[in-house]
Structures are given as C-alpha cells and as structure tokens.
Amino acid sequence: MTASPSASSDMASSRIFETLKQDLIRGRFAAGEKLAISALKDHYRVGLSPLREALNRLAAYGLLEQVNQRGFRVPAMELEELDDIAGLRAQLECMALTQAFQAGDSEWESQVLAAHHRLRRADEHPEQVEEWEQAHLRFHRALLASCGSHWLLRFIEQLHDQFDRYRRLAPPNPAVRKALDRQHGELVELALSRDIRAARALLDDHIRLSHSVARGCCESPASDDDT
Amino acid sequence: MTASPSASSDMASSRIFETLKQDLIRGRFAAGEKLAISALKDHYRVGLSPLREALNRLAAYGLLEQVNQRGFRVPAMELEELDDIAGLRAQLECMALTQAFQAGDSEWESQVLAAHHRLRRADEHPEQVEEWEQAHLRFHRALLASCGSHWLLRFIEQLHDQFDRYRRLAPPNPAVRKALDRQHGELVELALSRDIRAARALLDDHIRLSHSVARGCCESPASDDDT
DNA sequence: TTGAATAAAAAAATCGATTTTATTGAGATG
DNA sequence: CATCTCAATAAAATCGATTTTTTTATTCAA
Known part of the structure; x- marks a missing residue:
C-alpha cells in the first residue's frame, strides 16, 4: 500500500466505514436488501460498536437507510x-x-x-x-x-x-x-x-x-x- | 398522530441526534470546542452507544468533526x-x-x-x-x-x-x-x-x-x- | 532551565452481555 | 376459512465493563 496513507492507523469504525462504502458503491448488496447486522459482523470480522457507528455514518451520507427499530437497508434504485x-x-x-x-x-x-x-x-x-x-x-x-x-x-x-x-x-x-x-x-x-x-x-x-x-x-x- | 409523527417512538440514538443537532445549530457549543463524551452522556441522560451513534451521524452530516482517536469537536467558524x-x-x-x-x-x-x-x-x-x-x-x-x-x-x-x-x-x-x-x-x-x-x-x-x-x-x- | 523519558490519569474506542422491540407461527375463535 | 391472540424466536438497540490510546504529570539527565 503506497497510495493510501492512513489505512492502518484509522480506528476500526473508520475502516469498516470505508470498506462498507466501497462495497455498497460496487453493488455487492442488492438494492432494497435488509442488512443483517450480525451477519455483517461475522463477514467483516468487526465488533458490534464500530459496525453500528459505520452504519450510522453511511445512513447520514445517503448510502443506507435506517428504519426506526428495524435496522438498516440498502436504498432502492429507481x-x-x-x-x-x-x-x-x-x-x-x-x-x-x-x-x-x-x-x-x-x-x-x-x-x-x-x-x-x-x-x-x-x-x-x-x-x-x-x-x-x-x-x-x-x-x-x-x-x-x-x-x-x-x-x-x-x-x-x-x-x-x-x-x-x-x-x-x-x-x-x-x-x-x-x-x-x-x-x-x-x-x-x-x-x-x-x-x-x-x-x-x-x-x-x-x-x-x-x-x-x-x-x-x-x-x-x-x-x-x-x- | 397528525402533527408530530415519530417523536416518542424514535429510538434513543435518533432523539439525541435531533437534540444535539439543534443545540449545535443554536450555538450552544463554542466553535472549535472539543466535546467531552462522558459529560454529554451525563448532560443529556443517554447511554454511550446511542450517543456515539448520534455523534457519528452528525459528523457525517458536517455539524461535527471527528479526529482520529481524539473524539469529536465542533467545527471552527470562519x-x-x-x-x-x-x-x-x-x-x-x-x-x-x-x-x-x-x-x-x-x-x-x-x-x-x-x-x-x-x-x-x-x-x-x-x-x-x-x-x-x-x-x-x-x-x-x-x-x-x-x-x-x-x-x-x-x-x-x-x-x-x-x-x-x-x-x-x-x-x-x-x-x-x-x-x-x-x-x-x-x-x-x-x-x-x-x-x-x-x-x-x-x-x-x-x-x-x-x-x-x-x-x-x-x-x-x-x-x-x-x- | 530545558528536554526527553516514563509513569499516572483521563478519555476514547471497543467488546460482551442484557434489554427491548419486531417477527414468526401455533392454536383459539368467530 | 379467515383472523386474532399470544407465546416463542430472532433481531435491533442499549448498557456496563474492558481495552486501547492520548494527555497530563513527574522524574531525571544534560
């Protein structure tokens, strides 16, 4: 890694944010899909807290939608x-x-x-x-x-x-x-x-x-x- | 429910997000000020997890800045x-x-x-x-x-x-x-x-x-x- | 006196467990 | 047969404690 300066010094929540962001943009998740948090946790090998913080940031950014007590979903594509x-x-x-x-x-x-x-x-x-x-x-x-x-x-x-x-x-x-x-x-x-x-x-x-x-x-x- | 649809049904992290957002816009915090998380926790009577999720959303929205391992600060005003x-x-x-x-x-x-x-x-x-x-x-x-x-x-x-x-x-x-x-x-x-x-x-x-x-x-x- | 090194304290980030809320499905009722 | 209730289950949200990192305070040498 030459180009990315602060990859390993970032905290876990920032790393998982970037990873998830790229995966969302690359279309790794289906549009409208509901994200199973514990599945993400296992897949990306991160704890619950950093993961949830990343999901919250992505929702504020517009790459996820948060439904009241129903977790996060990938926005539909129209x-x-x-x-x-x-x-x-x-x-x-x-x-x-x-x-x-x-x-x-x-x-x-x-x-x-x-x-x-x-x-x-x-x-x-x-x-x-x-x-x-x-x-x-x-x-x-x-x-x-x-x-x-x-x-x-x-x-x-x-x-x-x-x-x-x-x-x-x-x-x-x-x-x-x-x-x-x-x-x-x-x-x-x-x-x-x-x-x-x-x-x-x-x-x-x-x-x-x-x-x-x-x-x-x-x-x-x-x-x-x-x- | 006609006027305020989801005020009390929202989860804690959403409530604290809205509250903090308003307080930031109203200038209750000094520009450039570093936010002491545990102080916020006590002041707003919320747990750590909802608070941190709200802070992350506010940072993504641009009303806060997150510094690597140094918490959150109110953006300077220039x-x-x-x-x-x-x-x-x-x-x-x-x-x-x-x-x-x-x-x-x-x-x-x-x-x-x-x-x-x-x-x-x-x-x-x-x-x-x-x-x-x-x-x-x-x-x-x-x-x-x-x-x-x-x-x-x-x-x-x-x-x-x-x-x-x-x-x-x-x-x-x-x-x-x-x-x-x-x-x-x-x-x-x-x-x-x-x-x-x-x-x-x-x-x-x-x-x-x-x-x-x-x-x-x-x-x-x-x-x-x-x- | 300054400045580096280090120990103590404080704060942030994360983890594991608990609580709360939604979803599912079986059985009861009309 | 449809619908309703209510437990059982699964999932999300939250809490309290732990770990990691930064900041502060202190010591010692130059």
Missing part, C-alpha cells in the same frame, strides 16, 4: 432517482468547473495533467477495474479541485458516489469507455486553454453519456414485473 | 466558510426555485401560503424564538418543495443548517427582521404569479442580506487577537 442524481451532478460539476477554471493556477494544471496521466496508465490494464475506478475518481476530483468551494466539492463527491452505484451496474463496454476517455483528454486540453464554455458543454456531455449507459442498465430489472 | 456556504446556498436555492416555479401545482401554492401564514403568526410573538425559527425553516422548505429534486433539497437543507449556525450568532435585529419578512411576502406573490426572474433576484437578495448580517457578527470574534 430510474427517477438516477435522473435526479445525474442531472444535479451535471449542474453542480459545471458550476464547479467554471470556478475551477477561473481560480486554477499552474499547480492545479499540474495536478490535472498528473491525474490524467495516471488515468491513461490505468487504462492499459482493463483487468484491474478498481485501479481504473480510483484513477477516474481522482481525475474528476483534480479537475474541480481549484473551484474554491469546500461545500460544493463535498456535494459533488457525494453525488459521484451515488451515481457510481448506478453506473457500476452496467457491464463494461469498450466502445463507451473509449469515448469517455477521449473526453477526458479533451477536458485536459480545455482546462489548459481555460475554455470555459467548451469545457462546460463537454463535461455535460460526458455525464450525459455515462447517464444514458447507466440508464439502459437500470431500466431492465425494473421492467421485469411491470411489462 | 468568515471564508460562511461566504462559501452563503454563496452556494444562493446558487442552489435559486436553481431549486426555478424548478419549483416550473413544476409547482396548486397544492404547492397552498402549502406556500399556509407556511407563510404560520410565519406571520410566529412573527407576532418575538419572544418565542424557536417557534419563529421553525416556521421560517418550513416556509423556505415549502417554497422549494416542488422542485422535483430530492438530492437538491437535501443539500439545500444541509446548507441551511450550516448557515443558521452562523446566522444565529448575530443578536436579533428588528429592522433586519422586518426587511426579511417583507421579502417573504414578496416571494409568495412572485410564486403565485410564477415570476421566475424576479423571484430569483429576490431570493438572492434575501440570502445576501442574511449573509451580510451574519458576516458582521462573525468578523468580530476573529479579529480579537488579530488586530
């Missing part, structure tokens, strides 16, 4: 919500992009370039899915990092996690991946040239494309008992 | 952050307002009128601060409720709570209160006439006014040891 998440994500990220372009200095440019380079490297190993996912997340983070608004970045991160829950349902598609990657490259160029208008349009397209892919995959399970 | 919160709040609320005006039906209009009426009633009793605060929050909620985006409303609520932490520091000011209340009335009229442009400008002013008042109060303590 087409309507995906549209909401994607639409708002596009708006907020365009907002942040504008501010990032206006405030970004050369250090920001360097970080964007570096993150893009790592993303391209990760692209060379399609079998290492999680590596690419992390590089992808970090690229988008780097692009908006200089926007100056702590809270805007926080909300965007939250929406990104929510969006990924849906996006990750879709099977890998090389053609789409290729198109998205071209857009990443173009975004870097537009960042360096500070072309706000073009970059906004491109980022909007970028999210729209991911959205439509996720949408196609989200529809099918819902229409099972509906058509 | 002018810079207030500006961030107010600016983003204005942008997100204007966004929601536009969508609310476009999607709002007559039921929404009724709820806005009802909430405004309750706010005016609460205004008649300036000594009951909390009543007014609740009515005020509910009015702004009602105004945006029909915007159609669950996640946008969620973020706006979160920002509102953060903003109130700052706003509540300022001493009551009848003149300001009067100006704000006039704006509430004008917002209702513009909602009924669906004048999006004017309403956006007014809401922006509304937040800007609150912001400048809070700003004036936030500056003084910071400049104590700085000038």
Whole structure:
C-alpha cells in the first residue's frame, strides 16, 4: 500500500466505514436488501460498536437507510432517482468547473495533467477495474479541485458516489469507455486553454453519456414485473 | 398522530441526534470546542452507544468533526466558510426555485401560503424564538418543495443548517427582521404569479442580506487577537 | 532551565452481555 | 376459512465493563 496513507492507523469504525462504502458503491448488496447486522459482523470480522457507528455514518451520507427499530437497508434504485442524481451532478460539476477554471493556477494544471496521466496508465490494464475506478475518481476530483468551494466539492463527491452505484451496474463496454476517455483528454486540453464554455458543454456531455449507459442498465430489472 | 409523527417512538440514538443537532445549530457549543463524551452522556441522560451513534451521524452530516482517536469537536467558524456556504446556498436555492416555479401545482401554492401564514403568526410573538425559527425553516422548505429534486433539497437543507449556525450568532435585529419578512411576502406573490426572474433576484437578495448580517457578527470574534 | 523519558490519569474506542422491540407461527375463535 | 391472540424466536438497540490510546504529570539527565 503506497497510495493510501492512513489505512492502518484509522480506528476500526473508520475502516469498516470505508470498506462498507466501497462495497455498497460496487453493488455487492442488492438494492432494497435488509442488512443483517450480525451477519455483517461475522463477514467483516468487526465488533458490534464500530459496525453500528459505520452504519450510522453511511445512513447520514445517503448510502443506507435506517428504519426506526428495524435496522438498516440498502436504498432502492429507481430510474427517477438516477435522473435526479445525474442531472444535479451535471449542474453542480459545471458550476464547479467554471470556478475551477477561473481560480486554477499552474499547480492545479499540474495536478490535472498528473491525474490524467495516471488515468491513461490505468487504462492499459482493463483487468484491474478498481485501479481504473480510483484513477477516474481522482481525475474528476483534480479537475474541480481549484473551484474554491469546500461545500460544493463535498456535494459533488457525494453525488459521484451515488451515481457510481448506478453506473457500476452496467457491464463494461469498450466502445463507451473509449469515448469517455477521449473526453477526458479533451477536458485536459480545455482546462489548459481555460475554455470555459467548451469545457462546460463537454463535461455535460460526458455525464450525459455515462447517464444514458447507466440508464439502459437500470431500466431492465425494473421492467421485469411491470411489462 | 397528525402533527408530530415519530417523536416518542424514535429510538434513543435518533432523539439525541435531533437534540444535539439543534443545540449545535443554536450555538450552544463554542466553535472549535472539543466535546467531552462522558459529560454529554451525563448532560443529556443517554447511554454511550446511542450517543456515539448520534455523534457519528452528525459528523457525517458536517455539524461535527471527528479526529482520529481524539473524539469529536465542533467545527471552527470562519468568515471564508460562511461566504462559501452563503454563496452556494444562493446558487442552489435559486436553481431549486426555478424548478419549483416550473413544476409547482396548486397544492404547492397552498402549502406556500399556509407556511407563510404560520410565519406571520410566529412573527407576532418575538419572544418565542424557536417557534419563529421553525416556521421560517418550513416556509423556505415549502417554497422549494416542488422542485422535483430530492438530492437538491437535501443539500439545500444541509446548507441551511450550516448557515443558521452562523446566522444565529448575530443578536436579533428588528429592522433586519422586518426587511426579511417583507421579502417573504414578496416571494409568495412572485410564486403565485410564477415570476421566475424576479423571484430569483429576490431570493438572492434575501440570502445576501442574511449573509451580510451574519458576516458582521462573525468578523468580530476573529479579529480579537488579530488586530 | 530545558528536554526527553516514563509513569499516572483521563478519555476514547471497543467488546460482551442484557434489554427491548419486531417477527414468526401455533392454536383459539368467530 | 379467515383472523386474532399470544407465546416463542430472532433481531435491533442499549448498557456496563474492558481495552486501547492520548494527555497530563513527574522524574531525571544534560
């Protein structure tokens, strides 16, 4: 482990929080599923207290729902919500992009370039899915990092996690991946040239494309008992 | 049960969460203060487990900060952050307002009128601060409720709570209160006439006014040891 | 006097057990 | 046959005690 600095120094509740968060985003649990706390306890080899604290944090974050005296459940996945998440994500990220372009200095440019380079490297190993996912997340983070608004970045991160829950349902598609990657490259160029208008349009397209892919995959399970 | 559905049926951790949340927003704890868990336990008469779960949720919500093995602390209050919160709040609320005006039906209009009426009633009793605060929050909620985006409303609520932490520091000011209340009335009229442009400008002013008042109060303590 | 090392105290985090609440299913009743 | 009651079971929530970590206080050497 080179990249993650504070993995072993964190307390148990933080570790299990991160692990559970990733597993939820990766779709390891079925949507709507009720979490059996003692089963989680055994599976993740953690005590009850750290586990419950992590579950509470995840509920506050929106990756779990807490029902009064009935424990925790994985939120249902609905087409309507995906549209909401994607639409708002596009708006907020365009907002942040504008501010990032206006405030970004050369250090920001360097970080964007570096993150893009790592993303391209990760692209060379399609079998290492999680590596690419992390590089992808970090690229988008780097692009908006200089926007100056702590809270805007926080909300965007939250929406990104929510969006990924849906996006990750879709099977890998090389053609789409290729198109998205071209857009990443173009975004870097537009960042360096500070072309706000073009970059906004491109980022909007970028999210729209991911959205439509996720949408196609989200529809099918819902229409099972509906058509 | 008509008005307060799940007040007494909630479990202890939810009750203490709400109580602590209100106390944090009301400024009962000093900014930057470290929370002594066992003191809280005694003060609120709750057990350790529900208390810790509530603290974890509040940290995920952004009303507390958790330091690795060092417990919880109240976030510092900085002018810079207030500006961030107010600016983003204005942008997100204007966004929601536009969508609310476009999607709002007559039921929404009724709820806005009802909430405004309750706010005016609460205004008649300036000594009951909390009543007014609740009515005020509910009015702004009602105004945006029909915007159609669950996640946008969620973020706006979160920002509102953060903003109130700052706003509540300022001493009551009848003149300001009067100006704000006039704006509430004008917002209702513009909602009924669906004048999006004017309403956006007014809401922006509304937040800007609150912001400048809070700003004036936030500056003084910071400049104590700085000038 | 300062500063590192260490012991004592306090606080946070975690564990195991208990209490409370929801769920299930068998038997009674209409 | 459906529905209701009530015990039995399972699960969630909470408690009290223990373990781990940090903070404070103290000692001793430079």
